[in-house]
Amino acid sequence: MELRICIDVDDMERAVAFYTQGLGLQVGRRFKSDFVELLGAGSPIDLLFNAPGSKPIASGPGSESVRNYGRHWTPVHLDFVVEDIDAAVARLQQYGAALEMPVTERVWGRIAGLADPFGHGLDVLEFKGRGYDEILHPH
Structure with missing residues (x-):
């Protein structure tokens, strides 16, 4: 698939x-x-x-909704894994991203939360060590 x-x-x-x-x-x-x-x-x-202002669906639940490219929240977002999070955040801001969560350290690496110029949320991640496996099997 x-x-x-x-x-x-x-x-x-x-x-x-x-x-x-x-x-x-x-x-x-x-x-x-x-x-x-x-x-x-x-x-x-x-x-x-x-x-x-266009409708995403013609009829049924949600058909009263219209597209709005201001910042909006949805339970689905994209995570992009990058090699250098500081450079990625700076580049994305240069192209119109809004930084919503500054770079934050986690056991598995670093994360920053942004919104693209169209209101969609996205995160950039920089893994360290074993990435998410650091959560499952800490040293």
Whole structure:
């Protein structure tokens, strides 16, 4: 089974710059001006242009909702593992990310919480030692 991650954005070129220049992903295919595939993560990420105020679904529960690219919370977010978290955070901020949780030390490494320019939350992680295995089997 393949997992594809879809991210709605309201400015395709800004989104491409944020995810390629900010995180080091590469443009795969450009299907149309409103659909760009990004490669370089564990799963392809599809940037989908959808205008602010448009409805994400036509009917049923949630159909009264409209797209809003201000900061919003959802129980799903993306974690990007990086080699140098300080450089990644600085780069992402340069491309429009808002730092919401400064770099914090954990037993498994370091984490920072950000929001992309489209209101989506994301974390960057820098593992140390055995990464998450440090939680399961501490020294």
